[in-house]
Amino acid sequence: MKDRKNGNKCIPRLVIGAPRGRSGKTTVTIGLLAALVRHLKLVVQPFKKGPDFIDPGWLSRVAGRACRNLDSYLMSGETIRYSLLRHSRDADMAVVEGAMGLFDGVDLEGSGSTAEIARIIAAPVILVVDTTRMTRSVAPLVQGFMRFDPRIKVAGVVLNRVARRRHEQMLRGALEKYCGIPVLGVIPKGKKMVIPDRHLGLVPAGERDELEQALEEIARVARECLDLEGILAVARQAPPLEMAAGGDAPDDGMPDNKPVIGVFRDRAFSFYYPENLEALQEAGARLVYIDALRDPDLPQVDALYIGGGFPEVFAGQLEANEGLRKSVLRAVEAGLPVYAECGGLMYLGRQIFWQGRSYRMCGALPFDVVMEDRPCGHGYEVVEVTGENPFFPAGSVIKGHEFHHSRLVNVDRDVRFAYRVLRGSGIDGERDGVVYRNVLASYNHIHALATPRWAEALVERARQWRAHRGMGNI
CATH class of the missing domain: 3.40.50.880 (Class I glutamine amidotransferase (GATase) domain)
Incomplete structure (x- = not known):
């Protein structure tokens, strides 16, 4: 959609981040894409933070659109915004999968971090938290991420690997009382949101057709466990972005x-x-x-x-x-x-x-x-x-x-x-x-x-x- 007043692009968008790596960002992102595309019939443009080939292959396969990489160590902020706007211009929304912990970068200032990407594209962040062996401590953890950098908006939480109903109630209660942040998904421990991997990461999406079964299971779990309407509401909080300089190159010859x-x-x-x-x-x-x-x-x-x-x-x-x-x-x-x-x-x-x-x-x-x-x-x-x-x-x-x-x-x-x-x-x-x-x-x-x-x-x-x-x- 467009903001008719100033012509800026109003693309609903969000970033999937986490306190650390191995929290479940990739499977949550894949599940969210699958549910949005297959269940709600939306056109979703996927992005991956940082250098990566394998995760983008899966995101591309699920979304039915080529995933693009956004990397603030390699690219300027203007280039990142241009890439996001160019490739999302005909999509209903954009989803960016982060890497490592939200604020992890190449230096103490967080250069090249997922948070830096979120700031550059002015996107709210949904935090995926692995709640293994954790109850009330989820509140100071999330609170710290909410307050660490006021330029970054942590707008929702997905609780991953939740043990049982009482565990979920404790986690929800702590976040409601101390953080005031919505819980946008609860994924029970043991749910089959797993993609096979090998020494360089996940098995490439195009390599084994039978892995489609894994995607179907992840999509089903995502529909059951994620608050899709709440997540869409978060994505719509993103403000308009100005189109960066650049354009499609003309065709060169026959x-x-x-x-x-x-x-x-x-x-x-x-x-x-x-x-x-x-x-x-x-x-x-x-x-x-x-x-x-x-x-x-x-x-x-x-x-x-x-x-x-x-x-x-x-x-x-x-x-x-x-x-x-x-x-x-x-x-x-x-x-x-x-x-x-x-x-x-x-x-x-x-x-x-x-x-x-x-x-x-x-x-x-x-x-x-x-x-x-x-x-x-x-x-x-x-x-x-x-x-x-x-x-x-x-x-x-x-x-x-x-x-x-x-x-x-x-x-x-x-x-x-x-x-x-x-x-x-x-x-x-x-x-x-x-x-x-x-x-x-x-x-x-x-x-x-x-x-x-x-x-x-x-x-x-x-x-x-x-x-x-x-x-x-x-």
Whole structure:
């Protein structure tokens, strides 16, 4: 809806936060989306705070719309507001799932926190509280979150993992007497609001169709346990937002004249921000999706984008698809521009060692990959471009994030690196970004809204390759 007086956007919206991680934010958010979309038939735009691929996959699947990431460490406040308004303009409301504790950020000021996102988009917060082994103490806990930062409005509470009826009465009574805040949901302990997970988090939403049963159960529990009308009332408390600068980029040329960028997108490689793919299209590219598990060879493309995912889980199938692996190797050697992140880095190496076995990969880059039980890199990564590479000028500082259980071994001595790591782990704690011919492969995941030059550079390289190919030079 619009405020007719000033033309500002009045989008009902809210943020799902919690005192700490593992309180149940994701399952409550998924349940709320499912109930709003499937039961009330609303159009709901989901967002996820911070860098994440797996949770947004579930939120996208439930809402039927691509979830977007809002990250105040990587993005400006103006960019965040623009993204929220742009992608919610045809929705009935927006729901933002937070991360970690509400006020947890990268420093003592709470930079990059869920609370900072709520402040930037002027959204009320619903606090999900794990009430395990807690009764009256819920009041000072919630009261502290209500008063800690007066710029943040904690407007309601969802009580999670409530033991029994008497437990619920104690919790409700304490919040009513001491906080005066509405209880917008009570989820009993033992209710089946669980999604299977693995070493990097939840199992990706697109990976197993049978997980639809888990979503149906979560939706049913949400309808029974959440006060949907009360939650909608909270979302409608959000004030109008001014539209930030920006707009949709014009289409660039006819489809046949556009450079073609191949994107590995399947069960092994699924970690892509929708903004990254859109940025490539808006920069003038046509995208062709490639299934690394099934496609027998590489189609005719002018560049490759290989994102992250779980290549180790599907290593046997990747190895078995020898035709595609060899096709990628030939293309790399011929000079095809390739940008790869994390899982893509692993795929371009010689082999992956996991669970006592080794699996052959492309062999385009001179290293092997070993999977570990614990993360080898986790969190924001900031790098400075120090070496020649196809996509970024020297001296650039690039913010992104990493989350990998793998490390590189048997790295050739003469390998070239593009990045010096300023924050994070990268490949060896000091360097990241392997460069070979027109390939740049790193552990650093970037977001196009935070690194707008990336899409333009990749598309320009693809144009150059297309012209090179058209002149019969390959």
